[in-house]
Amino acid sequence: MDREQVAAILAEIGTLLELKGENAFRTNAYHNAARVIANLSEDLAQVVREGRLADIPGIGSTLRDKITTLVSTGRLPYLEELRAEIPAGLVQMLRIPGLGPKKVKALYDQLHIDTLDKLQQACEAGEVARLRGFGAKTQTKILEGIAFLTQIGNRVRLDQAIVLAHGLVEGLRGLPGIKRLEVCGSIRRRRETVKDIDLLVSADDAGPIMERFVTLPGVVQVTGRGPTKSSVVVQKVFSSGVQITMNADLRVVSDEQFPFALHYFTGSKEHGIAMRLRAIKHGLKLNEYELAGEGRHIACKDEADIFHALGLQYIPPELREDTGEMEAAEKGTLPRLIRGDDIQGVFHNHTVYSDGANTIEEMALAAQALGHSYIGIGDHSQSLTVANGLTPERVLQQHKEIDRLNKKYKDFRIFKGTECDILEDGRLDYDDELLATFDYVVASVHSHFNQSREEMTRRIIRAIRHPRVTMLGHATGRLLLRRDGYAVDLDAVLQTAAETGKLIEINADPHRLDLDWIHCRRARSLGVQLVINPDAHSTAGLSNYLFGVDVARRGWLEKQHVFNTRSAAEVAKFFQAR
DNA sequence: GCCGTTTTCGGCCCGACTGTTTTCAGTCG
Numbered sequence: 001m002d003r004e005q006v007a008a009i010l011a012e013i014g015t016l017l018e019l020k021g022e023n024a025f026r027t028n029a030y031h032n033a034a035r036v037i038a039n040l041s042e043d044l045a046q047v048v049r050e051g052r053l054a055d056i057p058g059i060g061s062t063l064r065d066k067i068t069t070l071v072s073t074g075r076l077p078y079l080e081e082l083r084a085e086i087p088a089g090l091v092q093m094l095r096i097p098g099l100g101p102k103k104v105k106a107l108y109d110q111l112h113i114d115t116l117d118k119l120q121q122a123c124e125a126g127e128v129a130r131l132r133g134f135g136a137k138t139q140t141k142i143l144e145g146i147a148f149l150t151q152i153g154n155r156v157r158l159d160q161a162i163v164l165a166h167g168l169v170e171g172l173r174g175l176p177g178i179k180r181l182e183v184c185g186s187i188r189r190r191r192e193t194v195k196d197i198d199l200l201v202s203a204d205d206a207g208p209i210m211e212r213f214v215t216l217p218g219v220v221q222v223t224g225r226g227p228t229k230s231s232v233v234v235q236k237v238f239s240s241g242v243q244i245t246m247n248a249d250l251r252v253v254s255d256e257q258f259p260f261a262l263h264y265f266t267g268s269k270e271h272g273i274a275m276r277l278r279a280i281k282h283g284l285k286l287n288e289y290e291l292a293g294e295g296r297h298i299a300c301k302d303e304a305d306i307f308h309a310l311g312l313q314y315i316p317p318e319l320r321e322d323t324g325e326m327e328a329a330e331k332g333t334l335p336r337l338i339r340g341d342d343i344q345g346v347f348h349n350h351t352v353y354s355d356g357a358n359t360i361e362e363m364a365l366a367a368q369a370l371g372h373s374y375i376g377i378g379d380h381s382q383s384l385t386v387a388n389g390l391t392p393e394r395v396l397q398q399h400k401e402i403d404r405l406n407k408k409y410k411d412f413r414i415f416k417g418t419e420c421d422i423l424e425d426g427r428l429d430y431d432d433e434l435l436a437t438f439d440y441v442v443a444s445v446h447s448h449f450n451q452s453r454e455e456m457t458r459r460i461i462r463a464i465r466h467p468r469v470t471m472l473g474h475a476t477g478r479l480l481l482r483r484d485g486y487a488v489d490l491d492a493v494l495q496t497a498a499e500t501g502k503l504i505e506i507n508a509d510p511h512r513l514d515l516d517w518i519h520c521r522r523a524r525s526l527g528v529q530l531v532i533n534p535d536a537h538s539t540a541g542l543s544n545y546l547f548g549v550d551v552a553r554r555g556w557l558e559k560q561h562v563f564n565t566r567s568a569a570e571v572a573k574f575f576q577a578r
Numbered sequence: 579g580c581c582g583t584t585t586t587c588g589g590c591c592c593g594a595c596t597g598t599t600t601t602c603a604g605t606c607g
Contacts, residue, residue: 025590029579060580098596100605135598185607198607226595231606249607251594264592269607276591287592 001074007038016082018101039323041521043491087114096145159510161194171216177203179255184265189317190550192513196247206252213250257289259300264288270322318553337553342565347376348442348533354379355387357538366539374568378417378442381429413568415439424448426462435468439575444473453487461496471503474514498526508548509535520555531563
């Protein structure tokens with residue numbers, strides 16, 4: 001049983017215990033442990049083997065034993081007892097906005113409600129409103145919540161959330177009285193998926209800003225309205241026809257409070273808790289309005305001042321997950337994170353030769369417009385017929401065109417690449433002779449996703465070990481919120497990459513973002529070089545490389561950890577040496 | 579359930595908003 005599975009089970013235990021009415025600190029210990037395990041940047045099985053579990057902060061002797069049982073046997077009797085005791089429908093009911101463990105337990109204990117269907121019937125019959133602590137409004141909100149459940153409260157891809165957030169920002173910007181305006185929350189931390197939109201404004205008078213906010217275009221429901229905080233539901237239909245529905249919160253504070261509120265609402269929650277604990281150790285109190293102690297009030301003009309006042313380096317939002325950033329900031333050893341303008345060019349891009357929308361020349365010109373000094377073309381290989389993969393003859397034709405364009409554009413370099421399929425058994429889709437004609441080879445899995453973990457791992461490692469392979473494309477094949485990655489021992493893949501000096505791609509397509517940030521940190525610690533590729537299928541898609549930079553930053557990567565921060569000459573030299 | 583240069587017991591981050599109350603519990607982030 002791997003890291004994610006163990007984390008999911010610990011979180012499930014925490015939730016089941018909440019529904020039992022357990023002590024909140026005990027349930028929180030499980031949720032905290034789930035997070036710690038999910039964010040572990042080393043191999044869980046190895047930590048268990050070496051008896052180091054209890055060294056991890058948040059894991060004590062009880063959780064050590066339970067995790068050890070899970071990892072070694074794949075089962076946990078304690079969980080099975082809890083599942084037998086708590087109906088699964090109660091967990092579903094928790095997803096309704098406004099319903100927490102206490103209310104769900106009350107519904108179960110008093111009305112024997114243990115499914116969403118029964119809950120809906122009881123609301124419609126007016127039984128829920130008669131319970132102590134409930135009322136007519138709560139009953140109505142529950143019915144609305146059930147109706148909205150399929151659309152609201154689900155996570156949304158970062159690129160889509162950004163569009164909705166910017167719509168709200170544009171609607172507010174320019175209102176008189178707004179001093180500072182910022183998108184906070186997981187969008188600011190650049191998580192790959194986002195649950196809701198958090199906006200923060202500083203102004204002397206919140207009234208008119210709140211009024212505008214709840215009537216902005218796209219707002220379909222107002223779910224909260226107070227003097228400093230309002231909540232709405234926003235909806236947008238994308239040109240693809242996809243309709244996205246999200247919650248959005250706006251907080252309005254004074255300009256003096258803005259830095260504290262910005263830090264607070266950027267989160268993560270766990271990072272915020274760690275910061276408040278640190279403030280307490282300094283004899284201070286930190287909340288969303290101030291950093292203060294007895295008789296003193298520490299003025300901060302921006303977030304950096306807050307960190308410095310607590311003896312810390314400035315921690316960029318992407319690192320605020322309580323996964324070691326506090327300790328590093330105290331020691332002054334935070335990474336100098338890679339930036340978007342460090343990227344000099346990208347590989348793994350498609351053209352009209354396979355399934356792209358633009359020509360090689362159009363892609364090259366678009367890359368130049370982004371300030372890049374080179375581009376790599378990596379169209380699909382022959383067996384991927386659905387994507388118009390290139391036959392050997394068409395490869396040679398494409399190479400001639402690239403040679404011609406390289407003569408035409410003197411200060412820009414086009415590299416000849418391929419996104420070559422990794423076949424079922426780990427062989428490559430072109431013979432060695434043809435592979436030798438490319439400057440570089442991206443090897444990717446596009447078929448037989450259902451292989452066993454062992455087969456898939458063996459298959460990918462065999463491909464990485466092929467001398468002509470330069471980098472591994474989209475390491476797990478996941479599609480965010482749609483398809484899990486295939487089963488593969490990523491740690492073994494990363495170790496092979498480290499051993500053979502091969503590159504691992506951070507696929508910057510916002511549908512994929514694969515490798516994820518946790519494995520980026522793992523790759524970094526193993527000394528593996530990463531490469532950020534947009535997997536562009538059009539000129540517009542090229543700029544997606546910035547989403548990959550976000551992942552790299554969340555993965556603590558610096559410029560030197562990412563291959564395509566190198567110049568065209570350095571890249572050419574690397575390719576020739578392989 | 580975790581944790582400890584005050585503690586092996588008794589703490590454990592903090593505030594806004596809602597709905598139900600008549601002073602507050604529950605939920606949320």
